[in-house]
Amino acid sequence: MAGNILIAKDLKKSYGDLEAVKGVSFSILEGEIFSLLGPNGAGKTTTISMLCCLLEPTAGEAEIGGHSIAKEPMDVKRLIGVVPQDLALYEALTASQNLVFWGQMYGMGGQALKNRIVEVLEQVGLSDRANSRVDTFSGGMKRRLNIAVGLMHKPSLLFMDEPTVGIDPQSRRNILDMVKDLRSQGMTVLYTTHYMEEAEELADRVGIIDHGQLIALGTQKELTHLVGEMETLRLHFNEDESTADLLSKFEKVPGVKAASATDHQIILTVADASDVLPEVMNASAAAGVRIRSIDIQEPNLESVFLHLTGRALRN
Amino acid sequence: MKRVLSICWKDLIITLNDRSALVFMLLAPFLLTLGLGLVTGSFSTSSSGSLEDIPVMVVNHDDGQMGQILIDVLFSEDLATLLEPQLTDDEDAARQAVKSQDAYAAVIIPAGFSENMLLGDVESIALVPLVEVYSNPGAPISASIVQSIVSEVVNQMYTRRVSLSVTIGGLMATGRLDASQKEAFTTEMAGRLGGQQESTSLVTVNVNQGEPEEQVNYLAYLAPGMAVLFLMYTVTQGSRSLLMERSMGTLQRMLTTPTRSVEVLGGKLLSIFVTGLLQMVVLVAGSGLLFGLDWGSPIGVILLLVAVVAAATGWGILLASVARSASQVSSIGTAMMLLFGILGGTFIPASMFSEPVRLLGKLTPNAWAMDGFTLLATGGTLTDLVPSLLALLGLTVVLFGLAVGLSRKRWASGFLK
Numbered sequence: 226m227a228g229n230i231l232i233a234k235d236l237k238k239s240y241g242d243l244e245a246v247k248g249v250s251f252s253i254l255e256g257e258i259f260s261l262l263g264p265n266g267a268g269k270t271t272t273i274s275m276l277c278c279l280l281e282p283t284a285g286e287a288e289i290g291g292h293s294i295a296k297e298p299m300d301v302k303r304l305i306g307v308v309p310q311d312l313a314l315y316e317a318l319t320a321s322q323n324l325v326f327w328g329q330m331y332g333m334g335g336q337a338l339k340n341r342i343v344e345v346l347e348q349v350g351l352s353d354r355a356n357s358r359v360d361t362f363s364g365g366m367k368r369r370l371n372i373a374v375g376l377m378h379k380p381s382l383l384f385m386d387e388p389t390v391g392i393d394p395q396s397r398r399n400i401l402d403m404v405k406d407l408r409s410q411g412m413t414v415l416y417t418t419h420y421m422e423e424a425e426e427l428a429d430r431v432g433i434i435d436h437g438q439l440i441a442l443g444t445q446k447e448l449t450h451l452v453g454e455m456e457t458l459r460l461h462f463n464e465d466e467s468t469a470d471l472l473s474k475f476e477k478v479p480g481v482k483a484a485s486a487t488d489h490q491i492i493l494t495v496a497d498a499s500d501v502l503p504e505v506m507n508a509s510a511a512a513g514v515r516i517r518s519i520d521i522q523e524p525n526l527e528s529v530f531l532h533l534t535g536r537a538l539r540n
Numbered sequence: 541m542k543r544v545l546s547i548c549w550k551d552l553i554i555t556l557n558d559r560s561a562l563v564f565m566l567l568a569p570f571l572l573t574l575g576l577g578l579v580t581g582s583f584s585t586s587s588s589g590s591l592e593d594i595p596v597m598v599v600n601h602d603d604g605q606m607g608q609i610l611i612d613v614l615f616s617e618d619l620a621t622l623l624e625p626q627l628t629d630d631e632d633a634a635r636q637a638v639k640s641q642d643a644y645a646a647v648i649i650p651a652g653f654s655e656n657m658l659l660g661d662v663e664s665i666a667l668v669p670l671v672e673v674y675s676n677p678g679a680p681i682s683a684s685i686v687q688s689i690v691s692e693v694v695n696q697m698y699t700r701r702v703s704l705s706v707t708i709g710g711l712m713a714t715g716r717l718d719a720s721q722k723e724a725f726t727t728e729m730a731g732r733l734g735g736q737q738e739s740t741s742l743v744t745v746n747v748n749q750g751e752p753e754e755q756v757n758y759l760a761y762l763a764p765g766m767a768v769l770f771l772m773y774t775v776t777q778g779s780r781s782l783l784m785e786r787s788m789g790t791l792q793r794m795l796t797t798p799t800r801s802v803e804v805l806g807g808k809l810l811s812i813f814v815t816g817l818l819q820m821v822v823l824v825a826g827s828g829l830l831f832g833l834d835w836g837s838p839i840g841v842i843l844l845l846v847a848v849v850a851a852a853t854g855w856g857i858l859l860a861s862v863a864r865s866a867s868q869v870s871s872i873g874t875a876m877m878l879l880f881g882i883l884g885g886t887f888i889p890a891s892m893f894s895e896p897v898r899l900l901g902k903l904t905p906n907a908w909a910m911d912g913f914t915l916l917a918t919g920g921t922l923t924d925l926v927p928s929l930l931a932l933l934g935l936t937v938v939l940f941g942l943a944v945g946l947s948r949k950r951w952a953s954g955f956l957k
Contacts, residue, residue, distance in 0.1 A: 278795075278796065279795055279796055299800075302796060302797055302798040303798050305796070307793065307796040309789055309792070309793060311788075311789045312789070313788060313789035313790045313792070313793040314788075314790070315550065315554060315790065317553075318550070318553060318554065318557070322553065326550045327793075327797070329546040330546065330794055330798075330799050331797050332542075332543075332798060334542070358557075
């Protein structure tokens with residue numbers, strides 16, 4: 226049975242009076258993909274920065290591969306690979322030159338380094354651009370090279386901090402498939418995202434983080450049980466419709482447990498969609514607002530987040 | 541150590557890939573040296589590069605012996621190779637010739653110069669500039685040579701005038717001369733004094749143009765000045781790259797690898813130093829080939845290059861340790877580069893500065909480099925170079941100490957995040 230490769234206990238990070246992370250505890254099993262899911266500013270990157278030994282925790286402790294991040298940072302760094310949210314590459318160098326440099330930073334050299342560069346370029350689909358300068362790459366290609374750097378020394382634990390931010394759907398798809406490949410190779414991944422769909426697709430277990438606190442942790446099945454048999458009703462409006470007053474009216478409809486508005490949508494967590502829907506339609510018609518379309522969803526991570534925080538994930 | 545070398549090598553490749561930086565580091569110093577050399581007429585001197593035939597306009601408004609003595613000195617055989625004087629009565633034309641660079645200086649002897657020198661009150665003579673040397677700032681060395689010759693002659697005249705005054709005072713104190721006789725005696729002695737000075741030998745100007753070690757070549761002054769000026773650009777760029785890496789996230793990424801912060805700082809330092817050294821080697825070698833300059837003792841040049849680049853690197857790394865962003869390094873660095881260039885005597889010889897400014901200039905690698913390179917180019921030995929090398933070493937140690945102290949404090953406070 227796989228053991229824990231990472232154990233974090235009550236990790237805290239403060240900047241003066243601001244508490245960015247307020248005591249986060251979780252563990253990651255070897256070979257699993259663990260996702261930290263939360264909106265921007267929730268404390269995901271700060272948590273990862275502490276685990277990567279880049280930031281010193283204000284309090285708490287963590288161990289990676291049995292090594293303390295505070296007392297044995299160099300041992301920890303040998304085990305981990307990091308794919309930062311912002312591209313950390315040298316644009317004036319070629320893809321190969323970047324990988325040579327980062328490989329050397331992990332203590333690699335000689336033929337082993339050359340062989341590994343060929344492997345990772347193949348893995349991220351950039352073999353044909355090995356000798357092209359990074360500043361000639363598209364955003365998606367840069368993202369893939371950013372991941373390749375993190376894979377260079379075959380880390381035991383790979384931290385991926387929002388690796389799909391700001392790229393086109395096709396590149397995003399490539400990266401998600403790449404992460405699945407890593408799982409099939411037995412690599413452990415800590416994957417942070419604010420995209421519910423990515424966590425649902427990739428993660429064995431999910432930690433939901435908000436305002437610096439881990440508010441829920443478990444498999445997707447465990448988490449969706451938190452909202453019981455609740456369904457999510459997603460109402461789409463035209464861009465010229467004003468939905469400002471509707472939200473408060475919907476919250477008063479019997480059967481609506483939670484409501485939030487985002488991007489010309491109102492999301493309702495309801496006990497039974499078929500009971501609530503007529504009332505919602507009536508309230509909308511009374512307000513003179515036309516509903517463009519309606520989605521009814523089974524319980525998911527979005528509804529869990531909504532249930533736990535009263536807000537939509539992408540607010 | 542391997543990681544330090546890897547960081548250095550990576551930075552060197554990035555620099556070599558940056559064409560605009562290469563133009564600024566390598567081409568601009570040559571072009572500026574070439575441009576200033578043309579402006580100052582440094583290419584119009586003899587092939588050996590020595591100064592000769594300095595065009596000088598001479599205007600004599602004085603009708604006495606002293607003015608004539610000064611003219612005789614300027615037109616003497618001793619100075620025939622060095623100076624090319626031209627006598628004129630038109631002061632405006634003389635000044636215009638200097639402005640238009642037809643002459644490098646104009647010596648203007650005022651009316652009453654002889655009378656003032658021979659009969660005037662000793663204290664008042666010392667306070668009044670007796671002869672004006674109107675110079676061309678585009679030819680500072682030539683102008684300062686003319687200034688030196690004129691000062692030498694006038695100072696000797698003044699010394700003799702003071703001796704006469706002391707003699708008269710002594711005669712009066714012993715009662716051998718009374719007040720009624722003073723004026724007649726002074727006039728007579730002054731006349732004799734003037735007569736004694738008809739010989740031009742009262743001033744000796746040593747210009748040994750046949751001996752290479754004492755040749756003065758303005759290009760030999762310009763080229764190192766420009767090289768060190770642009771060396772400061774290079775170290776500024778190097779320190780900027782440290783802050784750029786922070787904003788790009790590569791610095792943080794390096795620190796998530798098994799690389800210690802001291803290795804990162806060491807790698808960046810080494811890359812600044814090596815880049816600067818390569819730049820200086822290219823500029824020194826290139827100047828030698830392009831302008832036919834003899835930089836002096838090769839070992840001395842190498843030692844001086846290493847010391848200058850180390851001190852400049854110290855300034856660069858200190859800048860990186862106090863600046864908050866890459867753009868701040870750029871703006872402060874540009875100002876620093878120009879200020880150091882001025883204070884260090886890149887554009888105007890430091891000897892023309894006031895003492896406080898000259899002392900301030902000693903904080904710059906530029907000033908010590910100029911001293912050292914000038915010394916070597918005029919035949920100085922390694923022993924002569926020791927003060928400059930020690931000063932640069934001291935500067936390096938102090939600057940590195942400050943930079944390391946500030947950086948450690950800053951990194952400990954989470955500046956990286």
